[in-house]
């Protein structure tokens with residue numbers, strides 16, 4: 215049994231923070247939570263870790279990424295999505311190797327721990343390598359093998375990708391930290407038949423489907439020209455638009471489509487920095503939330519963002535809505551914190567995560583308030599959203615186990631991951647003749 219105490223404990227965006235609060239952790243769960251004095255006197259025998267002038271908060275949830283793309287960070291910048299994908303990313307991904315994906319994911323998890331992330335959604339190729347990295351690092355993830363109609367460097371033809379997805383569902387049905395989802399890449403890379411086959415698998419395993427949707431104006435025009443419908447209506451006509459669908463981006467939506475997503479209980483992963491950098495636009499997040507859509511927050515891959523800092527992503531998400539609408543009341547800090555915690559957790563199929571409650575899982579992070587840019591603290595949620603930076607996170611716990619303590623990652627060798635990714639980047643440079 216362990217007691218963790220801090221000057222501020224944020225249990226969820228809905229509740230006022232506990233001042234001088236404490237948690238009792240036992241067997242991966244929160245046995246009790248309350249004022250420090252009360253907890254200390256009730257559990258006098260427990261080991262105490264007092265974080266002092268710090269904020270202890272629920273682990274953050276990155277609702278959409280391609281973690282292993284750390285290996286391509288900065289490889290191609292300042293381009294629109296389709297040019298970026300078709301001229302740079304897809305060609306280099308044809309040379310992907312399992313070890314690239316593994317080390318890329320390891321480095322990504324280190325970066326995510328440093329921004330307080332304890333759960334992430336991942337779609338990539340050679341996803342079994344990401345799974346290995348997740349298992350070793352002690353993080354939680356909802357993930358799946360990316361599927362598209364053209365041959366994959368991992369599984370070759372699509373039918374093998376569908377078989378691999380089924381295998382992953384079977385192999386990880388009982389895992390305590392991993393959930394599998396079916397991951398068709400997008401409506402412009404997956405035919406209607408592919409999408410129907412994916413929906414059939416996801417239905418049989420009662421699992422999530424994760425797809426990029428309505429990311430750019432070009433995508434909307436292309437799908438309209440090809441199928442006579444916009445991407446959300448296209449998916450609806452194929453039977454995919456339901457509570458088990460998690461869509462990334464949802465930037466180019468009409469009011470009618472927002473209502474449709476809300477009615478079908480579709481979940482959205484908002485990725486503001488990737489959308490800004492690729493010039494895709496700004497997702498209508500306040501309207502989605504008002505309509506009742508569950509909207510989580512994601513970084514997208516580190517080759518389009520170009521980082522995995524979910525703390526910075528919260529700030530960007532809040533700021534762009536204000537600038538876009540000339541209305542500073544749009545997307546307040548509390549709402550964006552909900553997106554990065556409980557809404558993200560719900561979207562990824564872990565409704566018990568994203569908050570700190572009695573009998574709930576002990577997945578949490580801590581930032582120390584000693585730095586100048588975190589002084590003073592009137593409101594800990596404001597500090598996290600508007601003032602904090604990724605490097606301010608000192609401690610991270612997943613399922614009651616510290617994965618980072620005093621700014622040091624405990625579960626794997628971060629320096630080794632950095633070194634391996636540097637070596638991989640040399641291979642990639644040679645491949646590209648740079």
Ligand SMILES: CSC[C@H]1O[C@@H](n2cnc3c(O)ncnc32)[C@H](O)[C@@H]1O
Nearest residue numbers: 280303337338339360361399426515
């Ligand atoms: C099929 S595995 C995932 C696939 O998605 C590519 N990707 C990365 N970022 C984006 C984005 O913003 N929109 C669409 N596709 C993206 C990634 O490179 C993989 O090929």
Ligand SMILES: [Zn+2]
Nearest residue numbers: 426462514515
């Ligand atoms: Zn993406």
